[in-house]
Amino acid sequence: MDWFYEFPHMDDDSLRSLKKAIDEGFRAFTRAYGDVIEGFFSPLQHFLIAAERFMTQTPWPIVTLIVLAIAWGASRSWRVVLGCLVTLLAIGYFDMWDDTMRTISMIFVCTVLSIAIGIPLGILMSRSDRLQRLVNPVLDVMQTMPSFVYLIPVVMLLGIGKVPGLIAVVIYAIPPMIRLTDLGIRLVDKDVLEAADAFGSSSWQKLKNVQLPLALPTIMAGINQTIMMALAMVVIASMIGVQGLGQPVLKAIANQYFTLGIFNGLAIVGIAIIFDRVSQAYGKRLQKHREIVHG
Amino acid sequence: MADHHFGGIKIRHLYKIFGPNAQAHVDAVQKGLTKAELNERHGHVLGLSDINIEIPSGRIQVIMGLSGSGKSTLIRHINRLIDPTAGEVLVDGVDVVKMNELELRAFRRHQTAMVFQKFALLPHRNVLDNTLYGLEVQGLERSKAVDVAMRWIERVGLKGFESKYPNQLSGGMQQRVGLARALANDAPVLLMDEAYSALDPLIRMDMQTVLLDLQKEIRKTIVFITHDLDEALRLGDQIAILRDGEVIQQGTSQDIVLRPADDYVANFVKEVNRGRVVHVEAVMAPPRAGFSPNGTAIPAGTTIEEAIRMIANGPDNDVAVVSVEGKQLGMVNLRQLAGAMVNSGSFASQNERALTEAL
Numbered sequence: 001m002d003w004f005y006e007f008p009h010m011d012d013d014s015l016r017s018l019k020k021a022i023d024e025g026f027r028a029f030t031r032a033y034g035d036v037i038e039g040f041f042s043p044l045q046h047f048l049i050a051a052e053r054f055m056t057q058t059p060w061p062i063v064t065l066i067v068l069a070i071a072w073g074a075s076r077s078w079r080v081v082l083g084c085l086v087t088l089l090a091i092g093y094f095d096m097w098d099d100t101m102r103t104i105s106m107i108f109v110c111t112v113l114s115i116a117i118g119i120p121l122g123i124l125m126s127r128s129d130r131l132q133r134l135v136n137p138v139l140d141v142m143q144t145m146p147s148f149v150y151l152i153p154v155v156m157l158l159g160i161g162k163v164p165g166l167i168a169v170v171i172y173a174i175p176p177m178i179r180l181t182d183l184g185i186r187l188v189d190k191d192v193l194e195a196a197d198a199f200g201s202s203s204w205q206k207l208k209n210v211q212l213p214l215a216l217p218t219i220m221a222g223i224n225q226t227i228m229m230a231l232a233m234v235v236i237a238s239m240i241g242v243q244g245l246g247q248p249v250l251k252a253i254a255n256q257y258f259t260l261g262i263f264n265g266l267a268i269v270g271i272a273i274i275f276d277r278v279s280q281a282y283g284k285r286l287q288k289h290r291e292i293v294h295g
Numbered sequence: 296m297a298d299h300h301f302g303g304i305k306i307r308h309l310y311k312i313f314g315p316n317a318q319a320h321v322d323a324v325q326k327g328l329t330k331a332e333l334n335e336r337h338g339h340v341l342g343l344s345d346i347n348i349e350i351p352s353g354r355i356q357v358i359m360g361l362s363g364s365g366k367s368t369l370i371r372h373i374n375r376l377i378d379p380t381a382g383e384v385l386v387d388g389v390d391v392v393k394m395n396e397l398e399l400r401a402f403r404r405h406q407t408a409m410v411f412q413k414f415a416l417l418p419h420r421n422v423l424d425n426t427l428y429g430l431e432v433q434g435l436e437r438s439k440a441v442d443v444a445m446r447w448i449e450r451v452g453l454k455g456f457e458s459k460y461p462n463q464l465s466g467g468m469q470q471r472v473g474l475a476r477a478l479a480n481d482a483p484v485l486l487m488d489e490a491y492s493a494l495d496p497l498i499r500m501d502m503q504t505v506l507l508d509l510q511k512e513i514r515k516t517i518v519f520i521t522h523d524l525d526e527a528l529r530l531g532d533q534i535a536i537l538r539d540g541e542v543i544q545q546g547t548s549q550d551i552v553l554r555p556a557d558d559y560v561a562n563f564v565k566e567v568n569r570g571r572v573v574h575v576e577a578v579m580a581p582p583r584a585g586f587s588p589n590g591t592a593i594p595a596g597t598t599i600e601e602a603i604r605m606i607a608n609g610p611d612n613d614v615a616v617v618s619v620e621g622k623q624l625g626m627v628n629l630r631q632l633a634g635a636m637v638n639s640g641s642f643a644s645q646n647e648r649a650l651t652e653a654l
Contacts, residue, residue, distance in 0.1 A: 195415035198374055199429045199480070200403030209428070213419045 030156050041163050044113070048162045051109050052243075055101035063101065064088050071274070075281030083277065087270040096245065096267045103234055103244035104271060110166060110230045114174045115223060122181025122222075123207065132182065139175040147172050147236050155240050165242030169233045176225035184218030185211045220283030227275045231268060301352040301483040302387040303516060304373060309346040309382030311368055311540075314339030317380045325381070330539055342368045343540045346382070350533070352483070353514040357531030359521055365540040366520045370488050373518060374407045375399055386484060404433045408477035412489035414469045416461040422448060422472050423457040429480040440479075447475040451505065467498035474505070478513070485515045492522065503529055524563050528552070528572045536560055548572050570600035570636040578635040579616045579625030586626060592617045595624055603632050 009015070055063065064085070071084045091100050125132045151168050158164040188211050196210045212219075238246025245264045252261030312320055312333070320328070320339055330341040343365045350356040360366040371377040372384055375391050384391040386406060394402060408429060416425050423441065426448055430440035448457055451471040461469055470490060477485055487506075491499045503526065510517065521527050527534050528548040535545045536556075544556035552572050555561035575597050592615045593602050606614050606629060613626040 189415075191411060191413050191415040192417060194376060195409070195411055196428075196432075197376060198403060198407070198409040198411075198486075199432050200400045200405075201432050202400060205432055209431075210417065213417075216419075 026153065026156065034157055037157055038163075041158065041167070044109075044166060045163050048106070048109050048166060051105040052102055052162075055105040056098055060092060060097060067274075071278050074278045074285070076285065077281055080277050080281055084274050087274055091267050091270060094263055094267075096248075096264060099243070099245045099248065099264070100267055100271060103231075103246070103268070106162075106166070106169070106234065106237075106242060106244055107227060107230050107271075107275070110169045110173060111223065111227055113166070113170050114177045114226045114230070117170075118174050118177030118222070118226070119181050119219065122178045122219075123185060123211075125178065125182040126185035126211075135178070139178060142171050143175045147233060148239075151236070151240055160241040162242060165237040165240050168240065169230050169237050169242075172233045173226045173229040176229065177222045180218050180222030180225070181215065184215030184222075187218065188214045217283060217287055220279065220286070224276060224279045224283070227279065228272060231272045231275070234268065301516065302385075303352040303354075304348075304350040304356075304387075304484065304518070305383070305385040306346050306348045306350075306369075306372070307383040307385070309343055309369075309372060309384065310380045311342035311365075311372070311377065312339050312380045313342050321381045341540055343372075343379075346542055348535055348542065348545065350516055350518065352516050354532040355510065355517040355519055355530050357519045357521060357527040357534045358537055359524060359527040359534060360537035361522055363539075364537040366522075366537050367488055368540075369537065370486050370518055370520050373484070373486055374403050374409065404429070404480075406482050407484040407486055408480040408482040409486040409488065410470070410473045410477045410490040412492050414461070414466075414473045414493075416469060416472055416476075418461055421458045421460050422453060422464075425461065425472050426475045426479050428476055433480075443481075444475070444479050447479045448472075450478070450509070451475045465498075467494050467502065470494060470502060471505070474502075478509070483516055485517045487517065487519045489520050489522070491526065499523075499526070506530065524567060528567065536563075549574060549577060553577055568600075570603070571598055573599050573635060575599060575602045575616050575627055575632070576624060578631050579627045580613075580631070581625050582615070582623050583613075583626065586613065586615075593627070594619065599632050599635055602627065603629065603636075606632075 010018075058066075067088060068081050068084055071081045075081070091097060121135070125135055147168065150171060151164075154164045154168050158167070192210055192214070193206065196206045201209065234242070234244060235246040235249050238244065238250050245268050248260055248264040249268075251257065252264070310321055310324060311317075312324065314320075314337070316337075317339060320333060320337055324333060324341060324344065330344070333339050333341050346369060348356065348358075358366045358369060368377060372379050373386065373391070375384070375394070379392055382392070386402070389402075391399070391402065417428065420428070423444055427435075427437075427440040427444035430443060431437075435443075445457070448454060451474050453468060453471050453475065456464065456468065461472065464472070470493075473490070477487075491502050494502060506517075507530065519527075519530055521530075528551070531548060533545065534548060534551050535542050536551070537543070538559060544551060544560050546554075549572075551560065552564050552567060552569065555564050574595065575593055576595050578599060591605055591609060593605060595616055595618050597605070611629060613628045615623050616625045616627060618624055
């Protein structure tokens with residue numbers, strides 16, 4: 001009756017050798033292709049460094065002005081602009097400016113990368129049910145797998161540094177971008193699509209004139225989600241050498257520095273709110289013509 | 296298009312079966328398998344069965360039927376938004392069914408334009424940009440497209456609304472945009488799928504007038520789908536009545552009202568205001584020997600209601616009905632006209648007699 005009380009598992013030796021074989025296989029793969037893969041990602045490294053250099057080396061008043069200008073351009077709301085200003089000044093006053101700039105540059109690159117990969121993938125998914133069935137479980141894994149776990153192969157392949165951090169963040173943050181692009185396009189009114197067909201639109205014309213514009217609110221929600229998830233991932237990414245607000249938080253956890261943790265945590269919340277309000281206000285402004293309804 | 300006369304639309308032996316294995320059942324249906332049998336035995340739905348319609352160039356063909364009769368399916372075969380299971384759709388002599396994707400796209404861009412029941416405007420574009428959509432798809436230069444679109448916006452009575460968005464407009468105005476968008480394409484075929492069904496009755500009448508006025512100028516070949524017999528009779532040069540995917544009667548408004556093919560049609564026709572549909576020729580008596588017309592002459596093709604208006608204030612005697620060339624065809628009096636308005640069955644036979652005697 002042993003098997004009844006204890007699950008009959010694989011015997012210990014075989015299990016150990018299975019794990020060892022997989023590890024060794026992956027290690028061999030890393031040795032053989034690590035350099036090639038690193039070379040493949042080196043443009044990202046340049047992009048990251050350039051973004052970070054711009055954010056940290058530009059004098060703070062100029063950066064503040066740029067952020068406020070973007071906030072105004074996107075939202076056309078003085079309240080949002082004022083909120084941004086207060087947040088930035090507070091962050092600077094409590095001496096977290098440089099770390100915040102590093103984090104913002106990281107989030108910026110992550111978002112650009114997620115959009116560049118996520119939207120085309122979402123479009124492809126919306127066109128093929130088979131691809132959707134194939135990609136969906138992958139996205140589920142990406143979202144639910146504990147992020148520490150996929151840090152391991154990324155670090156083995158690329159070592160510690162910005163690029164592996166970036167990849168880990170993108171893996172974690174890209175699923176909503178892909179899903180919501182797919183969903184947005186699938187939800188486009190069939191009648192309008194039929195009209196586009198009836199006028200002889202090519203599939204590119206349909207995408208450009210009908211599907212993307214009508215899916216835009218949903219896509220904007222995806223971008224917003226991606227930014228939020230990327231910010232949440234910043235602390236974890238700091239474990240593999242991503243600089244920014246995550247590192248002081250990590251230090252605070254290790255040494256039980258309560259105030260350090262709270263300050264940096266609040267700074268992350270602050271920029272999260274800036275990103276969120278600005279991107280949402282922009283999305284809403286794009287939809288303005290939908291709100292005025294004929295009475 | 297001036298040097299080429301558009302050849303009209305011919306639909307021949309068109310079948311549409313809905314289901315995963317439609318092609319396999321065409322033969323059986325052609326040999327007489329009914330809709331109910333097909334559904335019961337094979338789980339396929341017979342959408343259209345042996346449709347044959349010829350639409351001459353420059354005419355308004357109305358296709359009338361209740362919901363589920365297949366009328367919207369039928370109109371979508373003309374620009375092949377739906378692929379037929381069997382049959383031919385010849386537009387200007389070219390079979391739409393045989394076109395490849397590129398030909399079909401070019402055909403839709405230049406030969407047809409469509410107006411939809413739910414308007415199907417682009418909500419993120421204003422009136423102007425919606426109107427020039429077809430031209431944009433054709434690849435026309437923006438400035439030229441704007442010129443053309445502005446002309447049609449003005450023509451459908453929306454001048455001053457160019458920069459409004461669709462949901463700032465009422466249903467009637469939205470459909471004017473739909474109409475302007477279709478007309479801007481300058482395609483010889485205009486497909487109108489229950490275009491006015493979503494509008495309230497007064498606006499619907501108004502839009503019918505707009506269409507009839509425009510048609511005097513543009514002379515398009517129009518296929519108009521409706522479930523409203525009054526609308527069908529008002530607009531249609533030719534009417535086809537569809538039921539369960541089959542054409543049960545084709546003809547002019549006179550044919551439909553005066554000689555309904557079966558009880559189904561007769562039942563529809565019962566409620567129609569005859570005075571506005573039936574022409575005086577159907578009512579008139581043959582000219583009596585020695586009848587000398589005095590006063591008003593009613594031209595052939597006048598409706599009963601119009602004829603009553605013409606002679607209501609005159610003396611109570613027989614009035615001549617004359618052809619376009621001025622030839623005397625017959626005579627009517629007020630009592631005949633009034634009787635015909637309220638009397639459904641009796642004058643059909645009387646009319647037949649009158650016609651044979653007149654000719």
